[in-house]
Amino acid sequence: MELDYEFMQKTFFEVWQGAGVTLSLTALSLLIATAPAFYLAVLRLRGSTASRSIARLYVSFVRGTPIILQILLLYSLLPSILNVLVKAAGLDFNIFESVSPFWYAVVVFSLNTTALLAEVFRSALLAIPKGQLEAGLSIGLSELTTYVRVIIPQALVVALPNICNVTVNLIKGTSLAFLMTVKDVMAIGKVSASYGYNYIEAYVDVFVVYLVLCSIVQVLYRFAELRLGAFRGNDWN
């Protein structure tokens, strides 16, 4: 079999144009998920019994179901819900035409990432000895200040390798956004693949793009880890 190298080259650059969508989807989802994830993590550690179990239920549900089903479900659910809300508010606004599927994808991946990050944050907070909080309080810092200036900086370093994992998995996960007709790397590759039946060429291109994206992200996280972890000495691990 002859691979069509010319096609492969041409498609490679086309596919790269989707990298922006893939990365912005990833970054937005991570940003949106961070605050609620932290809240969930704190709830699971020190919330009331009811809020603890709600947080646990949410995390368990999201982690226990395939992301593809979450996409399929929310993609059929969200537009209708929004439509009802808009109608109820009496606005003349067509949801089905004017909301880009990109935003539905952001919602799906944010909800998913929230649960994953909550687990990461929880284990990172658990890794910080209780004495750190007590020491902060004993020298007169408020609880909030102790969290912001003492506990979170340490927990973040512990959490970074896992956050990196979540990010890489999220980049990979966003490849499913093509089911919502988002034009990311995978979607562009899929279109070019079926256009001339050049499946191998197109998907190998897509595969290379994801490989490069994930590698860059991992290198960046490694830098961040070294920098944020400077307080414990760079040769510590």
Added chain:
Amino acid sequence: MDTRAFDPAMIVAVIPDLLRFLDVTLLVAITSIVLGSLGGIALAWMKLSKKRVLFAIAEAYIYIMRCTPSIVLLFIVFYGLPELLFSFFGFNANTVHRAVFAILTFTLLFSAYISEVFRAAYLAVPKGQYEAAVSIGLSPWQAVFRVVLPQAAVIALPNFGNATINLMKEGALAYTIGLIDLIGQGSLIIAQNFGAYGIETYTACMLIYWILTLLIEQAFARLERRLDKGQSFAVRDAAKKPGFLPNWMKGGEAHGA
């Protein structure tokens, strides 16, 4: 758009229909896990070996698989492999069942994920265990198989359980190549209803997956307790019992503030 009311009864009604195809989902998952574990053992062995070529190959394979979205690999295998087979061997793979492609893909992925689990578990058993076994006259093979591996297996168990659950969830992708598994059947049901009851059907699928995940988690937790032979759990349980020292004096507590 006039919205039809959400019909919870429909969720229950489609579950029996969906469950008829649970065996396809489970078959794909279990076969991939078994084959992938064999591949994972081979990869872990390569990464532990002193031959640099083997190490580099395993390392590269694991890195690449870690960066590949499963759907991309699935499409490469499903669309690309038949072309390759045909042009090199003249073998017509179009008649091969779709499940085979799904199993092949998930085996490739799972072996990469699980090899790291196996390797870490093997390294977590102290070297003294092997030395002690050899010093009382076991052969090196016996020492590995009778002393080191049983302990490594227990250490690997929680992560193996996680990887199993992840694989089962990723197996849900198989419907995108037209395999009629749980979700494939779900979309068929939706199509038969002319696109209606999508939300209810997907919810039913999610519930089934959720229950499966919880069951697998439980099963692994039990297995771990059983295989542990009273080692780490005994220590943990003892720590919980009121002992000589009050709990706050033991120190090293976690930040469960």
